[in-house]
Amino acid sequence: MKSKIGLLILILGLLAVPVSAMGQAKIIITMGPMGGTMYPVGAAIAEMITKNIPGTTATVTVGGSITNIELVHKGERQMGHTTAELVRAATTGGIDPFQQPRNNIRALAKLQTMYFQMGILNSVGIKSLAEVKEKKFPLRVCTNPRGNMVELVLQRVLKEYGITYEDIKAWGGKVHFVSHSDSVSLVRDGHADAATMFTSVPAPAFTEISLTRPLSIVSLKEDIVSKLCSQYGYARGVVPAGTYKGQDKDALTLSAGIILVVNSKLSDDLIYQIAKLMNSEDGRKKIGAIHADIAKEFTPDKAFKDLGGPLHPGAEKYYREIGVLK
The missing domain is CATH 3.40.190.10 (Periplasmic binding protein-like II)
Incomplete structure (x- = not known):
């Protein structure tokens, strides 16, 4: 029985990340409209993931703060941006526009204030x-x-x-x-x-x-x-x-606050690696180059605060490991 349960958990975890015909895990990042600040942020993160995490490719698509939550919750996208009060509404439920909680939403990082x-x-x-x-x-x-x-x-x-x-x-x-x-x-x-x-x-x-x-x-x-x-x-x-x-x-x-959210079923190891990439000196430099406010606000000691909802365990592991989350 235990082996069957373990196999089921493994299968569910794999389903959270689409796999391409070449056998690579594919992360789809849904961000804001072209012409805004968030789309190029998503593009920068996608490039970091593709270049630095073996067997994983990432792409960015146009979305919106509300629809991004729905897409990530359903697993149709694996990561997206939204705002802290929408994370709060989505993970709590009973707050417009989310009357029912979206239980698959987890936070990865706060980028800046908008x-x-x-x-x-x-x-x-x-x-x-x-x-x-x-x-x-x-x-x-x-x-x-x-x-x-x-x-x-x-x-x-x-x-x-x-x-x-x-x-x-x-x-x-x-x-x-x-x-x-x-x-x-x-x-x-x-x-x-x-x-x-x-x-x-x-x-x-x-x-x-x-x-x-x-x-x-x-x-x-x-x-x-x-x-x-x-x-x-x-x-x-x-x-x-x-x-x-x-x-x-x-x-x-x-x-x-502008928050990056991920699907809760993504593996702790994958999210740990993404959090580490984003918060590295090179990662912060690339993301911060997009806007001065991000360069000022996106730091490891602030990235895990005021998220509106729970951290993904993989991100939590990273922030605890570097000593900013006690």
């Missing part, structure tokens, strides 16, 4: 969401496709101001569900007034737009930020004045 940013062109003349509501302004706003973190946050923020997507349409506006790069094109070319992103500060896309079309980040009301932080686990964040051309005031907003 911020909800709603950039609106100064030429539009609208300074706040309260003003949009009061004037029933026909706002043309870009956000990522449904299933992405920023789209969920936008819905939650608008709700607190008493605004729905249907209201925006009824007032003559439009909601574009597009990628970061398409958001840049639509705003820059005058087909949209605003764009929303949940990304690093400064956001490359907003920096690009503001070079020719000055913009400001919409500041959220203090009470709304406090409520959303309490309800969903966000943190208070600030986008400083001068971050973008045209922004002359600090903007109060929401922030969250």
